[in-house]
Amino acid sequence: xxxxxxxxxxxxxxxxxxxxxxxxxxxxxxxxxxxxxxxxxxxxxxxxxxxxxxxxxxxxxxxxxxxxxxxxxxxxxxxxxxxxxxxxxxxxxxxxxxxxxxxxxxxxxxxxxxxxxxxxxxxxxxxxxxxxxxxxxxxxxxxxxxxxxxxxxxxxxxxxx
Numbered sequence: 001x002x003x004x005x006x007x008x009x010x011x012x013x014x015x016x017x018x019x020x021x022x023x024x025x026x027x028x029x030x031x032x033x034x035x036x037x038x039x040x041x042x043x044x045x046x047x048x049x050x051x052x053x054x055x056x057x058x059x060x061x062x063x064x065x066x067x068x069x070x071x072x073x074x075x076x077x078x079x080x081x082x083x084x085x086x087x088x089x090x091x092x093x094x095x096x097x098x099x100x101x102x103x104x105x106x107x108x109x110x111x112x113x114x115x116x117x118x119x120x121x122x123x124x125x126x127x128x129x130x131x132x133x134x135x136x137x138x139x140x141x142x143x144x145x146x147x148x149x150x151x152x153x154x155x156x157x158x159x160x161x
Contacts (some may be wrong), residue, residue, distance in 0.1 A: 032057045032152070042086045048143045051079050056133055069103055069115045101126045104139055 005017040035058060043053055052063045060083075064075045082098075087094055101124045103115055116125045129138050131144055136146035 011046055031074045039090070039092060041085065042090060042092070045086055047077050050075050059133065061132060069110070072103070073115055073117045077119060079119045080117070085143070096120075096122050099124050099151060100130045102128070102137060102139060104137075104141055127139070 006020050007017045008015040009095045035053075039055075043055070046062075047053055050064055050066070054061045054063070062076060062079055062080075064076065065070050066072050083094065086092070096119070099119065099122075101109070101117060103126050116123055118124070129136055131137075136143075136149050138145050
């Protein structure tokens with residue numbers, strides 16, 4: 001945090017703005033708490049009947065469901081645009097390279113390439129597998145790949161002991 005000011009206010013009394021000259025490393029536990037406090041106002045802006053958001057520290061997930069994948073894509077595009085507007089208003093920066101898209105569905109197969117989303121001229125193609133908070137999610141939520149990945153990691157760890 002740099003170029004920041006603080007001003008305390010109690011009842012009708014306001015203190016003068018004071019420059020804050022401290023650095024907070026990202027690996028300190030307080031930085032996660034401060035970040036959550038800092039971004040708390042953006043979620044009421046995007047949560048609605050059509051979209052649900054969840055976050056853990058700086059990982060944000062957007063979930064929507066509707067009658068069609070096309071409608072879901074449109075809802076997600078509009079929500080992402082709203083988040084990017086809030087980003088500018090709140091001095092937050094989202095890393096466009098880290099955006100991932102997955103469609104959860106019960107169909108045997110769908111052509112994922114037909115259901116990408118566009119966010120400020122960035123085409124986000126859906127993936128068949130994404131990692132969310134250490135859990136590998138596939139489009140059918142079968143967790144088969146998650147189990148396979150964890151077994152491979154455990155086997156690798158045990159073979160190196």
